[in-house]
Amino acid sequence: MTVTDLVSYEDALASYDPVMGLEVHVELGTKTKMFCGCATTLGAEPNSQTCPTCLGLPGSLPVVNATGVESAVRIGLALNCEIAEWCRFARKNYFYPDMPKNFQTSQYDEPIAFDGYLDVQLADGEVFRVGIERAHMEEDTGKSTHIGGATGRIHGARHSLLDYNRAGIPLIEIVTKPIVGAGDRAPEVARAYVAELRELIRALGVSEARMEMGQLRCDVNVSLRPHGQEAFGTRSETKNVNSLRSVERAVRFEIQRHAAVLGDGGTIVQETRHFHEDNGTTTSGRVKEEAEDYRYFPEPDLVPIAPEREWVERLRAELPETPLARRNRLRDEWGVSAHEMQSVLNAGAVEPIVATIEAGADAAAARKWWLGELARRANEQGVELASLPITPAQVARVATLVAAGELNDKLGRQVIDGVLAGEGDPDVIVEQRGLRIVKDEGALGAAVDEAIAANPAVADKVRGGKTAAAGALVGAVMKATRGQADAARARELILERLGVTE
Structure with missing residues (x-):
């Protein structure tokens, strides 16, 4: 189905209520894999970080990564989940080249964390609560690179290359409860949830959660039900969506696609789908398996996990401030409106501004430089604000020179030009370019x-x-x-x- 075959988004929402489910896989930042001692260093030579255990060779036995378990508990607590008093791993059986063992060690009916929620703030300040069904531990698969063909996928490829360095890296899969009641804001809610979850994971320090590097991936489930109907419709699952913008676009497209199929009297196939960044569409992958198709059974080589309550409560007491609470506190400290704070958040400027204030600038000046001149440069270059080659300390120094009357805003922009060009720190550039205000x-x-x-x-x-x-x-x-x-x-x-x- 192409874009021209879709019904309008407004017409889709006039007839149907969207129901979503988001499954987010977080790659933990542990030094070793989940069940063996192999390193997890990014960018190593293919298949150089493997051993008999993560390759599934006969006679090898797994050992649980304690840091991975602690990270899972911390994530569960931060998501307001119950932490299981007793849980165990299971084997999820399926046969694919990126799984050298022919099964994935995961958790099935006994996850380590369950029944929680995450509050997310939308652009207008409204807070939407997303229920969390479960957060469970598992291992990542290897990486397949398909050579030949037009799509880069296995279909039509001449051959495939397999790198098992990633096989066995710890993952936490976070599964929402069905998200209902979002209405026409469903795409926005999905994006806001993944963004808030990413910030929470980073605040916990358990992963860098960089979507462009596959450290956080989202599977987007969408179904529609006619207004007034209680039963959910058949869902589709768009796999491995790897940017916030793409999450939003995938939800919107699937709502329109489902509505078009149903409106023509067709039926929705429960399947996995692929998202295409170039045009914002999805295409069919494979018919979606049910749980019984994976033939789950308890992992016989791993003992159950029974987190001690005292340890769990100690981890709870050590949790950092949630990103939402922190943003609200900073908004009050900076004296800005909810709309202005949302602009800061949308620009990815919260952390640079905080660091600039800590380096000596006042809050208003820090916001001005990061949201003005520097945001413009980042947009022109198509990069994240924090990726610009300038530090918060250097921005703070420019702000201090302006506040002291040594520079005006125009000269300050020239100093920033010099810093971004690699000419040195602000004071060096001021002297070399002769930029100081004439006071003689x-x-x-x-x-x-x-x-x-x-x-x-x-x-x-x-x-x-x-x-x-x-x-x-x-x-x-x-x-x-x-x-x-x-x-x-x-x-x-x-x-x-x-x-x-x-």
Whole structure:
């Protein structure tokens, strides 16, 4: 189905209620794999970080990674989940080249964390609560690279390359309860949930959760039901969506696609689908298996896990402030509105601003530079704000020089130009480029006299009481000094020279 075959989003919502389920896989930042001692270093030579255990060779036995279990408990607590007093691993059997054991060690009916929730804030400040069904531990698969063909997928490929370095890396899969009641805001809710979850994972320090690197991946389940109907419709599952924007687009497209199929009298096939970044569409993958198709059974080589209650409560007491609570606190401290705070969040500027304030800038100046000049540069280059080659300490120094009257905003932008170009720290650039504001009364007075002499008509207006016209003379002074004059002092001197008082 192409975009032209879809019904409009508005028409889809006029007939149906969307129901979502989001399954997020988080790759933990442990030093070793979940069930063996192999390293998890990113970018290593293919198949160089493997052993008999993660390759599933006969006679090898797994051992649970204690840090992985602790990370799972911390994630569960942060998601307001119940932590199981007793749980165990299971074998999820399926046969695919990226699974060298022909089964995945996971958890099935006994997850380590269950029945929680996460509050997410939408763009207008509304808070939407997403229920959490479970968070369970498992291991990642290997990585397949399909060579040949037009899509980069296995269908049509000439051959495939397999790298098992990733096989066995610890994963936490977080599964929501059915998300109902979002209505036309369903795509926004999905995006906000994944964004909030990503920030929470980062705050816990258990993963960098970089979606572009596959450290956080989202499977998007969507179904529709006619208004007034209680039973859920048949769902589709769009696999491995790897950006916030794509999560939002995948939900929107699937709502429109389902509505078009149902509106034509067709039926929805329960299947996995692939999302295409280039045009925002999804295409069919394979018919979706049910749980019984995986033939789950308890993992015989691993003992059950029984987290001690005292240890769980100690981890609970050590949880950091949630991202939502922190943003609300910072909003109050900075004295900004909910809309302004949302702009900060959308720009990815929270952490840079916090670090700039810690480096000595005031909150207003830190926001101004990151949301203004630096956000513009990031947009032009198509990169994240935090990826710009400038540190919060350097931004704080520019803000301090402006506040002290050593620079004005125009000169500050030139200093930032220099920092981004790799010319050094702000003070070095100020000296090398000669950017400091001209405060010498002699030099400034001479520039004022030249401006008055060159603009006699304007000078006469000022003498006649039209002091607003002095702005043109200040502009001439700024031009003559390459923007380095103290504008306020220049205006004072102009009025003094013309015998005008305010």
